[in-house]
Amino acid sequence: MARWRWEIHAPVWIFVLLLAFGVNFAHLDAPPGSLLHSQYNQDTFRSVSYNELLDNTDRFSMSGVKSYSELVFDPTNYQIVVGARDGIFRLSLVGLQLLEASDWSSNRSTVETCTWKGQSQEACHNFVRVLHLAHGRIFVCGTNAFSPLCTWRRLSNINHIDSWEKGVARCPFNPTHSVTSLLSSKGNFYVGTTTDFSGRDPAFMRSLGPGERLRTPQSDLKWLSEPTFITSFESDNFVYAIFRENAIENLSCGKHIHSRISRVCKNDGGGTLVLKENWTTFLKARLICSAPGDVPFYYDHVQSVVYLPKEQMLYGVFSTAENSITGSAICAFNMSAVNTSFSGPFKYQPSPSSVWGPEIADNTHFECQDTGMPRREADLAANKFQLMDKPVFPEYPLPLYLLNYERLNHIAVDVVPTRQSGTLHVVFVADSQGVIRKMSLVPERQHTCLLEVLSPFPNNATVSINTLRLLKDTNSLYVGTNDEVIRIPVHRCGQYKSQHSCLAAKDPYCGWDTNLLECSPPPGKNPFVSSWLQEVMDCPRTSDPVDGGWGRWSTWSTCKQEGNSDSCMCRHRACDSPTPARGGNDCNGANTEVTNCTVHGGWTAWSSWSQCSATCGIAVKTRRRTCSNPEPRHGGRVCVGQERTEIYCHSLARCPSYSALPVDGGWSEWSSWGRCSATCGSGIRRRHRSCTKPMPKNGGLPCTGCEEDVETCSNWPCPEASQLSPWTPWLSLNASGNSMVQRRYRVECVATGDKDNPVRAGNMRQEDRLCSHDGRCFDSLYSDSMQNEGWSDWSEWTNCDQPCGGGRQYRHRSCTAGSCSGSALKERSCNENSCRGLWACWSEWSSCSSSCGSGVQHRTRRCVTAHNPFVDAEDCVGPHTMQQQCHEGACIGEEGWGPWALWSSCSGNEERVRERRCMSDQPSQCRGLDLQRQSCDLLDGDITSLEAAVLSTSHGGGGGNGVSVQALVGSSLACLIGGAVLGALVTYHLCVRRRHRRVPSSPHYITAKPNHYVSVPGAEWKAGQSPSSTIRNGSIKSTLKAAITTLPLKDFDTATIKRSSHGSYGNGHLRADLDSDTIFNF
Structure with missing residues (x-):
């Protein structure tokens, strides 16, 4: 057991010893320029801060939406489709503007079932984990609160669902479980994920499309042993999948994780009997990414892999185990090495107690070729062999990049044409802190350079990146995180201001344009333009100083003033775009801006005393100051105290006594028109003015004219609605013999809509019938609908459309049965009496005819018809023009004079006079006449005044004791007619007395006129x-x-x-x- 523990942990202890003694992972025989993290310092690459990236970075997020994990590009329609938690979004490729959003939340019952099964509330959402584009549609699958579900949607309208698909075995139940999927060019869907609720049945499967539904066998660790799927892709006749799993061949030494690449044939038809509905061409091989040495150090946990179809290359990020010392490496693999491994011997264990070892067997069946091998033998070979003996080694002996104490988890690669070396591979890798590193690799020279370290997130922010994708059409990186989607340009050529700094950056995307004198991408994407210079064969190792540049201003925030509790608004910026390096100049200018500081108000100095308010009698003089030294701002205190003081003026003479001058009244402006008194039919509306500008004072004349103006409105007819009453009971009219005539009636009730006459009676209809005394009745003898050969009764005559001056009336009937002859409309004249004229209101007084001294001003009025004030009439009695005298102040040379008094009455010598007084204390100042004379032949003013008085009484509504114009004219005409009649009688009497007696008229001569x-x-x-x-x-x-x-x-x-x-x-x-x-x- 001790030996086994040493074998298990030997690589870790070796790694610890190498770090302890400062041993570099690069060997002496490593190619020149191979990249290790310890070889580089801040002088070899450019660090791009968050503030420096902020201006050129696009971001998209939506409130309540999390886990932006799936991205698929649609360059044809210039859009990107994003899958997130509970939602799908269409965004523009540049700007990430929202084009369409589709909510795809799980329903309440599904969520309740999920939580009832013991899952957390956070996991019981619909996480989109599968997203593919095919023929104008998208195939999207989500976890759906541990009840996977898939849909086909239209790419142009993601809210439109074409069809639903079951999500089991196509999408994981748990959002934390790994998944890789591929929608092949033939329409087959390949997926590697767990297929059950508990996550204990991993499988690599094929579904949809024309082929058979196949999968890896269940519960067989030789095929898959707790895999974590990374990615999948298709190449030629094969579909490849990359994952990491427990190494079943090393279980005797403890648990080991190996990175794998597997493949199956696209034309695999599945097995029979034992391997029914299972793959028969499934093979897997180990991927090796290690730091070479006497005891190689393996990075066995593959994190991310990207496949370059044209170059037939694989770039992958590998790391150490979670419980090991953190480290990462980037390795590249050629597909030829992968295929060589799959063409070699198998690794086989004859029995559970045997040691795994190589075994050579015919593998033509696994090459997707029809060899004529019986299916039973093919099934036996597939069931016996799954693992290849030879691993897949990287393209280069050393990893492209080694990073200690950091864990890389995502990779994206771009192939960039350059001026010097044909093409360069630019590698972007992201670590667990959200930092993105940009490197260049010359494949022929096996030379890797770290170019930039990008910080797309604020300082001290730990962001987990879910996906990292590169789109060459926009030269952009697209990053999906838990909170947002970000687009970052792959280059920042414009940051280099000189040719030397541009070429020294060694950025494959950038070069110096000698025509435009700027650092830019190649003109027209052609790096061979003669005016575009580029140097990319070496790493950016430079000693030139880097001058500092200001980052973006922060948002405004409250800051305190020193020495008191008052506040200001402040914002800051940092000199980090870029940070000064290698003796470069610091940023010029202030790093802090202050505004909107609290300012308390202060008084200005007192002004000088003003002049006295009067030249005699009691008067005051004042002085002022303002609270503007300074003005209170941003919450500052206002000034305390008086802003105006006054004192009495002394030693002023007593004012002479004189009576105040009269002030005539003046009309104010007309008010707005009031509401019409009727909504239809005939109505009126009013407006008013008042005699307040100025009001009459000191015996001044009141305003003349009307204080109220009236006009007609709502002249359109009111709609009428009619309703027939029920028939009355039958009434007996007369009886003769054995029969009688009965009649019944009904009346039409018409609602006019006019407030003055809202309801009127319309036509009365009747029906007759003949009845016998035994109670039998026959049909109506005649009815309204049968009169006049199908015509209905004539309607009532309409109201006359004019109240005077001649108008028209109409009535109509309708054809109710058959064809009717005659007219359906009649008209006649009405109200042919002439319209009476009335005076409208007087206009405003005109301007005075003289700009100084005395003058004359006029006003006019219109004679209008009584029913329409907009139509002129001609029979009004009285003048239409009035004039009065006006005074506009003393003219030059007549200073000191008071206003002229009223004209006196006409004297015996047919003249009248008026006078004025000198009001000045210095009589010598008054120049000119103090008395004026005027002939009485020019008394238009008195006549118009008389007429005005008469008119005012005629329009006064009968109030007062005045005599109206009509009464005056009528009396005059009566007197004239009476005198004429009296004279005629006298003349007749004289003639009769002188005339001889004549013969009486014959009774046959009728002299009377016809009676009209x-x-x-x-x-x-x-x-x-x-x-x-x-x-x-x-x-x-x-x-x-x-x-x-x-x-x-x-x-x-x-x-x-x-x-x-x-x-x-x-x-x-x-x-x-x-x-x-x-x-x-x-």
Whole structure:
């Protein structure tokens, strides 16, 4: 047992001794320039800080979403599809802008079942672990709270699910279990993962596609022994898988982990009997990555592998065991070495007690060739041999890179064409702390150089990287972590400002453009352009100083001022982009900015005393100061104290006494129009103004004009809705012999929508039928729908569309049966009386005609129709223009004068006068006349004043004792007519006395004119009858006429009104009744 323990731990102890004595892993016979971590210091590579990367890095994250673990590129549509916990996302390749998000959370019952089975709440989510692109669709599988599920979705619309697939044996149950999957070019799906809830049944399987469903046998450790799957790929006729597992061939020495590469044939049809539904071409071989020596040190835990199809190369990251001293190595393998191992002897154990050893056997069956071997023998060979005797050794004797005390876990490789050496392989590896290292490798020279160490995450942040992928189309690295997806450019050529620093960086992506004088990628992706220079054959070992560069500013934060408790807003930056090195200059400028500091207010000095507020009597003078020395800012205290002081002015003379000047009133601005009084039909709206700019003072004149303005609104007609009442019971009209006539009625009720007349009665309909005395009745004799050959009854005449000046009325009927002849619409004229004109409000007074002294200002008004203030009329009585005197202050040369007094009454010499007084204490200052005379022939102002007074009383609504214009004009006309009549009578009397007696007129000569008037029934009759009722036979009509003649008539019922009259009626209802045609049709 002691010997076994030594064999188990011998490599570890050797590694400890080598480290203790400072032994380097490079041997003396190692190729020149081979890279070991201990050979390099800060002078050989460039460290790129988080702040330096921040400007050129794209990031995507979404609240509540974790574990961004699967990435698949779609360069054709310039997008990347990301699988995460409970979600799938489509992002743009550059910028990582969200194109589409699809929520794929597990339902509540599935989550409850998961937790009921003992799993943690964190594990009972849907973690996407399989993601592939094929023919415009994506195949995605998730753990679905330990109930795996797969879907096919459209690539252009990931929310659209084409079909569902079972996820068992295609996706692990547990999100922490490993999985590798491949969707081949023929549509077969290969997957390596655990296939049960407990994770104890690992398998490498084939499903979907045209081939048989195959897998590795269950519970057979010779095939798979607790594997951790890493990756898989296809090449020629084979599908390869890389994983690490317990080394079954070394179990006698204890538990060992070996890295493996396995392969199966694409055309494997499966076995019979023992290997039914199992692989018959499955083989595996060990991958060796070690530090050579007398006792090689093996890095047996493969972490990540990338396959380059064109170069037929494998690059892998290997590490020590979890419980060992941490170390990592990068090794490269050629596929020819892999195929050589699979073509060699097998490693076989004849019995459980035997030692594993080589055995040579025919392996043509495992080469995917049809050798004619019976299937039974093929099954026996497949069941006997799984492990190859010869391991796969790396391409180079030394690892490409060794890293002590760090664990690398992801790798990505790019093949870059260069100007000097054809192509270089650029290797990116990520460690467990989230740091990414960039290296270049010249395959022909076996020469590896560390170029950059990238820190894409903030300092002191430990980030676990789930996946690392490289896309050559965008020259970018895509990193998936638990919290976000990051895109990092593969080069930073623009950071080098000189040709020397650009070429000394030895970056395969960068060169010096002599035309543009800048460090850049090759123009047009052609490194052989003559103006583009590059040197990449050596490592970036330089002694040139590196000047420091400022990183990004931090966010603003609160900071305290020294010496008090006041605060400011501060932000900082570091000189780390890059950090000064090898004697380079520090960054210029401040590393801290301060703003928004608390400032307490301070008083300015007092101003000088102002002039006294008056030149006589009691007055004060003031002085001021402001709180602006400095102004309080950002929470500072305001100034305490008075900002204004005043004192009385002394030794001022007593003011002379005089009466205050009158101030005439002035109108304010019109208010906004009020709400219309009706939503349809005819309504009005109002606006107001007040006599407050200024108010009349000291006996000044009040404002003239209207303080309220009115206009019509809502002139569109109201919609009408009608409803027929139920039929009345049948009523007996008359009886003759064995039969009788019965009649019933129903009325149309019309809702007008007008608030003044919301409801009116419409047509009245009737039906007659003939009944015998034994109770039998026949169909209606006639009904409304059968009148006039299918026409319905005429509707009521519409309201006249104009209240005056001539309008139109309409009525209509509809064809209810058969073909109808005649017109469905009638119209007639109405309200032909002329419209009465009314004065609108006066306009504002115009500007004074004189800029100084006395002048004249005017105002006007419009004559409009009573029903529409926007239509002009011509029959208004009174002037449309008014003028008044105005005073705009003393003109130059007339300083000191007071305003002119009112004009006096006209004297006997037909003139009037006015005067003004000199208001100045120095009479010599007043120049000009103090008295003016004016002829009484120019008294327009008095006449207009009189007219204004008359008009104001006429529009006053009847209030006061004034006389209206209409009354005045009417009285004048009456007097004129009375005088004319009186004169005519006198003249007639004189003529008669002088005339001889004449012969009386013959009775055969009728001198009376025809009577143009008709007797009209009044409104009471109309209300009591149904004007829309029409009866066909003449007897019914004669009965209606008789009924009319027997009604008790009032005085107005027999009034005669000429139908062609155009007079003005004060009562609008009378005109409405007369316009109805029913009163003329009996």
